[in-house]
Amino acid sequence: MTLKSATLGLTAALALALPAVAEDIAIEDPYARAAGASAMAGAAFMTIRNDSAIADRLVAAQSDVADRVELHTHVADGDVMRMIEVEEGFAIPAGEAHSLARGGDHVMLMGLRQPFEQGETISVTLTFENAGEMTVEVPIDNERTGMGMDHGDMDHGDMDHGTDGDG
Ligand SMILES: [Cu+2]
Numbered sequence: 001m002t003l004k005s006a007t008l009g010l011t012a013a014l015a016l017a018l019p020a021v022a023e024d025i026a027i028e029d030p031y032a033r034a035a036g037a038s039a040m041a042g043a044a045f046m047t048i049r050n051d052s053a054i055a056d057r058l059v060a061a062q063s064d065v066a067d068r069v070e071l072h073t074h075v076a077d078g079d080v081m082r083m084i085e086v087e088e089g090f091a092i093p094a095g096e097a098h099s100l101a102r103g104g105d106h107v108m109l110m111g112l113r114q115p116f117e118q119g120e121t122i123s124v125t126l127t128f129e130n131a132g133e134m135t136v137e138v139p140i141d142n143e144r145t146g147m148g149m150d151h152g153d154m155d156h157g158d159m160d161h162g163t164d165g166d167g
Contacts, residue, residue: 024052025092025131031141032109032124034116042066042116044107044124044138048090049097052131058098059089060127067111069124074103083108089129102146116140 026049034042044063050056061069071089074081081103090105092098100106107124116122118140125135 023131025050025056025128025134027126027134027136028097030124030136030138031144032116032122032138033140033142033144034109034112036142037115037117039116040110040112042109042112043072044109044122045100045102046136046138047097047099048092048126050092050094053094054130055094056092056131057089057129058092058126059129061107061124062127063109063122063124065112065114065122066109067113070108070110071105072108073105092128116142118142 028047028049030044030046032042032044044061048058058071061071063069070085071087072083073086075084076082085108086105090098090100098105107126109124120140121137122140123135124138125133127133
C-alpha cells in the first residue's frame with residue numbers, strides 16, 4: 001500500500017512536469033456524466049488550479065462529442081435551481097483553484113453526438129484567457145455521485161484495502 005501510494009505520487013509528479021500549452025494550469029479529478037447513454041446533454045466537472053502568479057479565466061470550452069459546449073452555473077430561482085450560461089466564464093485567481101462541481105459551475109455539453117458510455121473518455125478543449133487552449137481527457141463516470149471528492153477518495157481507499165496482499 002505504501003509502495004502503491006508512492007507510485008501514484010510519482011505518476012502525479014511526472015504528469016505535472018510534462019510540458020503543456022497551459023503549463024501553469026492543472027486540471028484535477030475531471031469527469032463527465034450524462035443522465036444515461038441516450039441523454040441529449042451531459043456535463044463535465046473538474047478542479048482547475050492556477051499555479052501562475054497572474055489571475056486567469058476559463059472563457060470557453062469545446063468538444064467533438066457535442067454540438068454545443070457552454071460554461072454554465074446554477075442559480076436559485078425561488079425553490080428551483082436553474083442552469084444559466086456564464087458568458088464571462090469562470091475566474092481562476094492566481095495561486096488558487098476553482099472547482100466545477102455538481103450543482104455549481106460546469107462545462108455543459110449539449111447535443112451529444114455519441115452515447116456517454118461508462119468508462120470511456122472524451123476530449124474537452126478548454127480556452128483560458130491567459131494560458132490559452134488546453135485539451136483535457138475526461139473520463140465518463142455516469143455513476144459518480146454528487147457528494148464531492150471525499151466520497152470518491154473513500155471508495156478508492158476501500159479498494160486499496162482489498163488488494164493489500166498484491167502490494
Ligand atoms: Cu448546464
